[in-house]
Amino acid sequence: MAQQIAQLFTRIGQIGFGVAVVGGVINSALYNVDAGHRAVIFDRFTGIRQSAVGEGTHFFIPWVQRPIIYDARTRPRKVPVITGSKDLQTVNITLRVLFRPLPDHLPRIYTTLGIDYEDRVLPSIVNEVLKAVVARYDAGELITQREKVSRNVSQELTQRASQFGIMLDDISITHLTFGREFTQAVELKQVAQQEAERAKFLVDKAEQEKKAAIISAEGDATAARLIAKSFGEAGEGLVELRRLEAAEDIAYRLSKNRNVMYLPSNQPTLLQLPSQ
Structure with missing residues (x-):
């Protein structure tokens, strides 16, 4: 009885070993192609297969075939x-x-x-x-x-x-x-353009100032002609009017001064008394 049990365990071990061997062979005959990848199969007898293998788990013949995995993603x-x-x-x-x-x-x-x-x-x-x-x-x-x-x-x-x-x-x-030379040339060109723009601005400014001076001089000349014309037309009357206006202004200014004393013009003063 003991011998039969020993033989039974021996057979079970042999079966397990065979299953393990078969499992190892199957595992060695499988390969995975991940997402976004493709496989090219090289066969020792027929060479490269002309179609790529897609994603998933696939079989191949060990030693005879070999998969080469490519990344097909961008x-x-x-x-x-x-x-x-x-x-x-x-x-x-x-x-x-x-x-x-x-x-x-x-x-x-x-x-x-x-x-x-x-x-x-x-x-x-x-x-x-x-x-x-x-x-x-x-x-x-x-x-x-x-x-x-x-x-x-x-x-x-x-x-x-x-x-x-x-x-x-x-x-x-x-x-x-x-290159460095071209970059420096571009920078120098930009500087030159800026200086040219500044010089143009100064020229335009001087031209405008010149025009303003001419207009002002023309205005002054016109005013002088009008004054001369007025003097010519009014004669001595205009001169007398200007004299009176000046006298009025002087009198007004003197009246505001406390150190000025007014005396009647028809009464003799101490300075005008005859000496003894």
Whole structure:
């Protein structure tokens, strides 16, 4: 009886070991594709499968097959470029792109570019397109027509990236500066323009003051002519009138002075008595 029980436990252990082995094999034959990702299957006998695997849990044959997981979500990347404008000015420009791989092109991307496809493609095509587009504009146009420049870069870069199976969802110029010499020249030009405006203001002010002086002189001359005309027409009467007005003003001022004494004009004073 004891021997039979021992054999029963041995069989149960064998079954458990077999289940564990089968479970381990099954687990090793499963792989997960997370949300926003895609998988490319490499087969040792047939090569790369021409269709990408979507999200979820999938089976593969261990040792024979190997899944390569790609991030298919949109990601940002900044690419700085130093190039030249149409008028031979040095331009420092930075482009930010939002990119993602096209799922249907992932097998070709893995075959031709590998896992780090963005490092192999984006810096080179961004540099190429930016230099070609910026060379069509001079420095002033790059500032005043920035939207047009960005649109041309976006169109040409999107077309260029699609040749590699890469989709560009957004392209924008985040940084645009010029060389030190050009920046200094712009600053000097602005200072010169401000000084020219100030000189123009001073000239206009002097011109207005000149006109005001001429108008004032013309007014004074007209007034002098009118006074002379009045004297000529009124003769001695106007002079006598002015004399009386002056005498009246003097008398009024003297009457307000306490130190002035008035004496009758027809009575002799001490100063007028005859001496003995």
